[in-house]
Amino acid sequence: MTAPLQDTSAAEPAAVATSEVPRKAIEGRSLGRIAWTRLKRDKVAMAGGMVVLLLVVLAMLSQPIQWMFGLDPDALHQDLIDPSLATPVGSFGGISWEHPLGVEPKFGRDIATRILEGSWVSLLVAFGSTVVSVFIGSVLGVIAGYYGGWADTVISRMMDTFLAFPLLLFAISISAALQGGAFGLEGLPLHISVLIFVIGFFSWPYIGRIVRGQTLSLREREFVDAARSLGARGPFIVFRELLPNLMAPILVYSTLLIPTNILFEASLSFLGVGIQPPQASWGGMLSSAVAYYKVDPMFMVVPGMAIFVTVLAFNLLGDGLRDALDPKSSR
Template structure:
């Protein structure tokens, strides 16, 4: 009489080669692997074709912006390098040829009046727009997260004061106040030999002005989440173990807020890019001849009837960029929604 031994599994929980699973009813069941929330969110994004296309387009724009000096060096034209032969003085310095002077030498044509290569100005303007959009979004998100954590967890007079400040900031007509404040601050910070403001300093002022009026949105969102999380058992356990306030805020509460913070950041970037373009269009952002999409649109509006491509190209690119960022933000929000089906 022989003794039947149960099948032996290896360290991974699977049957070794040649083993007979008939004697073990659990051997045929598949091994269920746990997935992190980030992995689940990424799987949802990959299945959402619209979000995936928006992600690819956004990455493409970012890569083009990072490689702008390389791309313009390959074409041989800088953003403020005029080509007098590409414009015709007999027609008011409009581009020679059709479609705004598009040719093998100028991939997107040239600017009327100046002869600047439009491709070089577009890719360098993209760097400016993305820099201002992402930098202001990062700054406003950091300030909003800290303020929201402090207001939601502290309560009492701290919450009351910060909440009233948020209400005041949300009530401001953001664009109007930025238009009023930006030139005042820039004129007070004249740093170059021509009595103007250094371009990097102008961008810094622009980033700060946009972030000052944008942080309250993130703060209000974070405060609402913290008000719910601070009553959870893991926070009570941290208090019982004599954990400090900083530990509870940044080690217990903050890791549970990354989803709404990421959503807020993803939606803030396109809004800030649009704001920056609007400010440059109105003449209080990036100053010509430095490239920027808003200033390009402002200049192109004067030549629309004679050279529509000058307005069409940067206008469509700005639309595609902002649309891709908005769709990506919506997709990230849906992917991180805990109420959605776990697929």
Template sequence: MTLGVSEAPSPNDGLPAEHLAETAEAKQIEGRSLGKIAFARLRRDKIAIISAVVILLIIAVALLAPLIVKLNGFPPDQFNKLDADGNPLLNTRDGGIPIGGLFGSGSSAEHWLGVEPQNGRDVFSRLVYGTRVSLLVALGGTIIAVVLGTVIGMVAGYFGGWVDTLLSRLMDIMLSFPSLLFVMALTPVIASRGQDLLGIPDDNKLRMGVLMFVLGFFGWAYLARIVRGQTLSLREREFVEAARSLGAGPGYVIFKQLLPNLLPTLLVYTTLLIPGNITAEAALSFLGVGIKEPTASWGRMISDASDWIESNPLYLFFPGMALFITVLAFNLLGDSVRDALDPRAGRG
């Protein structure tokens, strides 16, 4: 006679299916990190998804600008006086106003968004290349500001004492500067002197580098103050004390222990600083101290379009709308990232 081995009863036997599902879900939630929780929140946030898609499309346009303009067939710096049938695009008797098109913009099957007054350059091509310039300057300035602000803030908060006092006074001095006035005064001077010293023929390439440096140099102090405050709190935590007791040096503690805990703050600040730098670049180009002709820039296009607002309103509308959509998308994404990383928010 063969004796069967009885199976031990499962601890879940007799429990309803709903309870089992809730228990499994609770275990899954308990195992998620803060990053996974934040990503899950972002995926449920429709505004964040739409903003991210818009930003990715804008970045794709900037990266693929030469290919897009090649498909369009009109380089951004090419003067166009005649259309494909040999008809004039501009009314020379009225100062070069575009002929025909929507609201007198000269738009057609060839020039989708019309042409510029006086010279006939394709607005679509210049708008696409302006995306590349505006994003490049904004991202470069943001990277410089974030790197400077993070390093200086962590050093001040971790070491304390006279180091903290010295760096904190430096932050106060930088925050007291009227940054826009200094940027307007320094950018053309540095660009012209640098062009003479380096022998760079293209002034706008150097101007883009100067704009990145100046925007980053005047934009790090606010972040440094935030990082300093959080570092003062983190340096007293148990994991930092444990690292010190094991013989870890300041460099290891700062970059291996403190920096990972500051990444959420840095990510939120970066997403909010980029649109500010985009607007600053457009304002500087509009005022004539940023990107100059013939390089396309949204601020440069808005500045040129201000003289033709009555005869060709779409010339101002397209770069203005591109600037508005880009800044709005970054701001909305920054707000969503900040809410997703907030530990006080509900995790349901």
């Protein structure tokens, strides 16, 4: 008995129609896009990044803002100062519509304008010194980790020597010795250059050790062996193969190093060997507020909060970048 024949005429058009449906291509994602997706999920890190962006924009536009609104960070308002106590007239440090953050004791200078003026000084020193330390530490660290041998020994002992220096005392002595003038510079350009050099040059061993440790593990990877088998020499492997793969830890450490350098600059200015008055700086304002913290606490609170918010924002952004760039992160 033969099986009944099935009518396949209705099934064939369906199969043809199914085969003609265009298939959506699978879109690949780069490591940068994956990291950005993870970072966007971290609301705390994004909030820190927004604050950092706002601070950078305000620092870059501080001079145009002062010119646009006719602000002068060195303008004296003696009529707002009590001559007997040398403190601002009124409550909360002389806060008013014209002076939303009050005025300084003794001189009567507007605190908000000086905070704005000091922002570009602090961020310029922090970013400049970070660039110097990251450049020196990254180059020497990757060379020590890749070549090993005597190069690793020499560079590692250099790191140990720099780490053994009492950095704060050494920075104070250098800054104090170069206050008058040096290298054809004087005044504010000299002070900023000295701070960038001192902070950056003596901070590179910290990132140098991190880069060296990461390079020790990367130099045994397959892509390095493939580059060697194709005839690539040491400098090509160091700068074209290893350094690009080290950008994630370098970037994360840089965001964490910037607030450290801000605090270092504020410490030097607080001790009187950093940015010199009448130029406004956050550390210098804190130093001046020490004598008036009992009678005018707002003079200390405002620059202290400026430093606190800036350092906290950079730290939150750095922690978020570290989690976003970690391939083992579950976020």
